[in-house]
Amino acid sequence: MPVDLNTSVPHSARIYDYLLGGKDNFEADRVAADEIVKTSPTLPLSMRANRQYMARVAHYLAAERGIRQFLDIGTGLPTSPNLHEVVQRVDPTSRIVYVDNDPIVLVHARALLTSAPQGATAYLDADLRDVPAILGSDQVKENIDPTRPVSISLIAVLQFIADQREAQAVIDGLLAPFPSGSTLAISTVTAQNPHAVRATAAYRARGISSTERTQDEIAALFRGLDLVDPGVVLVNRWRPDPAAPAVEDVHVHMAGGVAVKP
Numbered sequence: 001m002p003v004d005l006n007t008s009v010p011h012s013a014r015i016y017d018y019l020l021g022g023k024d025n026f027e028a029d030r031v032a033a034d035e036i037v038k039t040s041p042t043l044p045l046s047m048r049a050n051r052q053y054m055a056r057v058a059h060y061l062a063a064e065r066g067i068r069q070f071l072d073i074g075t076g077l078p079t080s081p082n083l084h085e086v087v088q089r090v091d092p093t094s095r096i097v098y099v100d101n102d103p104i105v106l107v108h109a110r111a112l113l114t115s116a117p118q119g120a121t122a123y124l125d126a127d128l129r130d131v132p133a134i135l136g137s138d139q140v141k142e143n144i145d146p147t148r149p150v151s152i153s154l155i156a157v158l159q160f161i162a163d164q165r166e167a168q169a170v171i172d173g174l175l176a177p178f179p180s181g182s183t184l185a186i187s188t189v190t191a192q193n194p195h196a197v198r199a200t201a202a203y204r205a206r207g208i209s210s211t212e213r214t215q216d217e218i219a220a221l222f223r224g225l226d227l228v229d230p231g232v233v234l235v236n237r238w239r240p241d242p243a244a245p246a247v248e249d250v251h252v253h254m255a256g257g258v259a260v261k262p
Contacts, residue, residue, distance in 0.1 A: 035202065152183070
């Protein structure tokens with residue numbers, strides 16, 4: 001996913017920020033977002049549901065699986081609750097490496113994603129596809145112990161890799177150096193919602209690569225791993241908080257799941 005520093009060109013992370021109510025975006029992002037929403041009015045609701053999914057997954061991994069190391073790839077602009085806020089409430093010693101390829105995102109991340117003093121957060125400017133650059137970075141080497149389980153988080157990012165084999169190769173490469181008990185968390189655009197299909201077409205029409213995947217294609221991204229219940233589902237259906245307002249399936253563009261390396 002090449003980065004265009006020209007802020008007159010819309011960027012997926014800044015569109016996401018705008019639709020979540022953030023302020024770290026530019027006119028080109030807002031215009032593109034408004035046009036996409038005309039095509040798919042449920043997109044903002046879906047993005048909020050996806051953000052809530054991320055928080056539930058992070059809490060589950062920290063509180064129930066005891067994960068204390070997180071590699072979050074495709075971080076996007078900071079929107080509370082951020083992953084490190086969720087997991088460091090469970091254990092302040094948790095360590096998180098955030099990865100994104102938009103320098104604007106990294107500037108905001110460094111300013112706003114502040115670790116608890118007992119733990120650590122680090123920030124890496126790297127492309128999702130460049131697995132050697134990610135795993136070989138000082139940020140990962142200094143903050144991630146390869147002998148202990150790690151959570152790989154790919155939330156709302158794999159839709160930007162259209163080729164299924166390439167996406168699977170990225171996942172395999174990221175998980176390869178880490179031990180049994182490491183986890184993979186994914187959300188990506190589902191082909192089962194017509195609103196999602198229209199939204200990805202609208203992204204592509206504005207020069208932003210995006211693709212939807214079938215249920216089987218999303219499930220295949222977890223090959224060789226043990227899926228955690230309830231498996232691959234719409235993100236609003238993954239262990240929903242009974243105290244939170246329910247989100248109807250029709251509004252949700254993302255599906256995903258969590259799996260454990262055996």
